[in-house]
Amino acid sequence: NLQPQYNGSYPAPTNTDASSFSKTKFDFVVVGGGTAGLVLAYRLSANPKVSVGVIEAGQYRPDDPFIGTPTAGNLLGNADIGTLLGNPTYDWMFQSVPQTALNGLVIDYPRGKVVGGSSAINSMIWQRASDVDYDNWNTVFGNGAGWSAKGMQSYFKRVESWTEPELLFPGQKRVPALATEHGTNGPISVSYDTFLFDVEAPSVAAANAIGIPTNSNPDGGNETYIALTARSVDPKTAVRSYAGNAYYQPVIGRPNLKLLSQAVVSKINFSKGGKSGIVATGVNYIVDGKTYTVSVGKEVILAAGSLKTPQILELSGVGNKTILSNLGIPVVLDFPQIGENLQDHPVTLLDFKVKPGVLTLDRLNYNKTYANEQEALYNNSASGALTYTEAVIGPLPLQATVNSSTFNSMYKNLTTTLAKRKQTPIQKAQYAALESMVKGGEVGWFELTVVPSGGVASTAVNGSNYLTSVAIELHPFGRGYVHINSTDPNAQPVIDPKFLEIPWDAEVLVHGSQWIRKWMHTEPIAGLLDGDNVPGSNVQTDAQWDAYIRTAVRTTNHPLGTTAMASRALGGVVDPNLKIYGLANVRVVDAGIIPMTIGVAIQSTVYAMAEKAADLVKKSYGI
Numbered sequence: 001n002l003q004p005q006y007n008g009s010y011p012a013p014t015n016t017d018a019s020s021f022s023k024t025k026f027d028f029v030v031v032g033g034g035t036a037g038l039v040l041a042y043r044l045s046a047n048p049k050v051s052v053g054v055i056e057a058g059q060y061r062p063d064d065p066f067i068g069t070p071t072a073g074n075l076l077g078n079a080d081i082g083t084l085l086g087n088p089t090y091d092w093m094f095q096s097v098p099q100t101a102l103n104g105l106v107i108d109y110p111r112g113k114v115v116g117g118s119s120a121i122n123s124m125i126w127q128r129a130s131d132v133d134y135d136n137w138n139t140v141f142g143n144g145a146g147w148s149a150k151g152m153q154s155y156f157k158r159v160e161s162w163t164e165p166e167l168l169f170p171g172q173k174r175v176p177a178l179a180t181e182h183g184t185n186g187p188i189s190v191s192y193d194t195f196l197f198d199v200e201a202p203s204v205a206a207a208n209a210i211g212i213p214t215n216s217n218p219d220g221g222n223e224t225y226i227a228l229t230a231r232s233v234d235p236k237t238a239v240r241s242y243a244g245n246a247y248y249q250p251v252i253g254r255p256n257l258k259l260l261s262q263a264v265v266s267k268i269n270f271s272k273g274g275k276s277g278i279v280a281t282g283v284n285y286i287v288d289g290k291t292y293t294v295s296v297g298k299e300v301i302l303a304a305g306s307l308k309t310p311q312i313l314e315l316s317g318v319g320n321k322t323i324l325s326n327l328g329i330p331v332v333l334d335f336p337q338i339g340e341n342l343q344d345h346p347v348t349l350l351d352f353k354v355k356p357g358v359l360t361l362d363r364l365n366y367n368k369t370y371a372n373e374q375e376a377l378y379n380n381s382a383s384g385a386l387t388y389t390e391a392v393i394g395p396l397p398l399q400a401t402v403n404s405s406t407f408n409s410m411y412k413n414l415t416t417t418l419a420k421r422k423q424t425p426i427q428k429a430q431y432a433a434l435e436s437m438v439k440g441g442e443v444g445w446f447e448l449t450v451v452p453s454g455g456v457a458s459t460a461v462n463g464s465n466y467l468t469s470v471a472i473e474l475h476p477f478g479r480g481y482v483h484i485n486s487t488d489p490n491a492q493p494v495i496d497p498k499f500l501e502i503p504w505d506a507e508v509l510v511h512g513s514q515w516i517r518k519w520m521h522t523e524p525i526a527g528l529l530d531g532d533n534v535p536g537s538n539v540q541t542d543a544q545w546d547a548y549i550r551t552a553v554r555t556t557n558h559p560l561g562t563t564a565m566a567s568r569a570l571g572g573v574v575d576p577n578l579k580i581y582g583l584a585n586v587r588v589v590d591a592g593i594i595p596m597t598i599g600v601a602i603q604s605t606v607y608a609m610a611e612k613a614a615d616l617v618k619k620s621y622g623i
């Protein structure tokens with residue numbers, strides 16, 4: 001067996017316990033041992049003179065095969081296939097409030113609750129956005145050149161140990177520039193699928209046939225069009241590479257790094273009135289129903305994720321004073337922008353029947369002999385179907401999926417809608433940037449994907465094969481929020497992504513879904529399919545598609561923006577050093593600081609941002 005073996009039982013012990021942790025005064029307390037939090041822990045504790053304490057609500061599960069095996073966990077973030085999502089050992093299992101524009105539909109919001117956070121349960125897709133997305137962080141949001149695409153590039157490389165692809169898609173060339181974009185000595189292994197099913201290459205060829213080229217270097221500043229997508233998987237062992245095994249396991253022995261697992265942070269404690277202003281003095285956390293306090297020497301770093309960091313701030317008295325006062329929480333700092341500006345990529349689902357004999361992932365579910373064979377291959381040689389992650393992904397400019405008259409009419413409707421809305425300063429800046437981006441066609445607006453299985457858009461019939469295509473809107477205009485409605489730190493926050501509340505967002509998904517159907521009816525993929533499944537071919541007109549997608553919207557699991565990095569004038573929550581305005585020593589380092597959605601899946605950006613944050617923290621203290 002190629003997997004490294006942890007021979008003990010789960011949850012595995014870390015290197016501290018609740019009581020000894022509370023007796024230590026750490027230089028830095030990191031709240032959340034997830035994707036970004038563990039990058040901070042790894043980098044800051046590299047200096048033996050710096051003490052770092054990490055508090056993580058989930059368990060420590062080194063070498064857990066459900067986390068490690070690419071297909072065991074999940075293929076698609078929001079699908080109930082697999083063992084990680086909807087399983088309280090790994091997942092916070094949040095849900096949105098009923099979505100007004102989706103006839104009250106409630107959206108499942110999985111979030112990693114384990115050492116490694118969401119990187120332990122995600123779909124492992126590894127993408128980098130087009131330059132313009134990061135350049136906006138510099139110019140539109142006022143954060144300076146360090147946050148531009150150029151300023152971030154060395155941090156993307158610092159994360160990665162990249163291995164070049166073995167297989168190539170139709171239309172793909174080996175370009176040396178792909179290698180120079182990537183790092184080769186970083187903690188996260190980045191590689192490509194070595195096993196594909198029968199539907200990927202024909203799908204790419206069909207897209208090529210209708211004018212969508214293959215992009216041989218999607219990481220070189222232009223993400224658009226179809227690529228063989230990289231993934232965070234170790235190519236030698238075919239095991240998921242994530243914050244837990246890449247940024248924590250190797251440094252568990254550092255005496256100056258303590259990670260307390262299964263502990264829920266309930267509050268940051270502040271002192272007020274001194275010349276430094278509002279200073280965080282420590283953090284409260286709950287283990288087995290008992291509350292402990294740990295003190296902090298330098299800083300509290302919040303890395304609890306975009307849906308939990310605002311909750312911790314609000315429970316600590318930092319947030320909208322009306323929300324806090326209604327719950328009887330004493331106000332430390334009135335900060336109405338905390339928890340606002342929630343953005344996410346909405347996705348809608350379509351599936352198609354695949355002809356008998358055409359290999360898809362479904363065979364693992366209904367054919368025990370095949371499943372056993374593939375399991376043996378995985379265990380003995382790190383190969384076969386169990387190594388699979390989604391490979392065909394294409395962020396397309398909107399103009400590639402709709403004709404110019406449709407584009408012009410959509411754009412006109414958009415400007416009319418926006419003109420009627422009251423916009424906050426950050427929304428004004430975002431909408432202006434989005435309008436210029438969509439017209440420029442430099443970024444992906446609508447993303448196509450191929451999932452070689454059923455069970456996502458509809459219930460799979462045993463013995464049948466499917467192709468699911470997930471249609472994602474990459475730069476939505478909808479803006480939601482996450483806030484508390486309870487003083488209980490274990491209660492889930494109120495999450496409202498406001499999916500499709502701006503009609504443009506629905507139109508993008510309607511036209512995108514129609515494009516996907518056209519694509520799937522194009523050879524050579526058409527010859528492998530047995531017709532539309534869900535929605536059926538009775539769905540034809542724009543109005544019928546609109547009605548369908550409002551039943552089929554899910555999250556792509558990329559919530560962000562709830563503690564946005566932007567200038568004060570725009571209503572940002574953190575400054576370009578990721579420090580919360582108005583607090584002396586609290587930083588946020590998680591997906592919440594990303595000010596606006598980017599045109600790709602976000603994990604590589606979260607890692608790179610956290611690497612940069614570690615440098616910023618070190619610089620502030622000369623360590």
Ligand SMILES: Cc1cc2nc3c(=O)[nH]c(=O)nc-3n(C[C@H](O)[C@H](O)[C@H](O)COP(=O)(O)OP(=O)(O)OC[C@H]3O[C@@H](n4cnc5c(N)ncnc54)[C@H](O)[C@@H]3O)c2cc1C
Nearest residue numbers: 032034035036057077117118122123124125265591601603
């Ligand atoms: C199901 C799913 C699929 C995804 N697929 C992809 C993909 O394929 N590609 C991609 O690029 N991105 C993907 N993403 C998104 C990506 O994984 C996340 O955006 C990223 O990992 C977020 O990192 P983070 O550091 O902000 O938060 P997280 O990694 O979620 O870390 C937050 C940590 O804080 C802990 N925590 C929270 N509250 C408390 C508290 N009160 N006390 C103590 N600890 C606390 C949590 O348990 C968690 O470990 C996916 C996400 C999910 C959930």
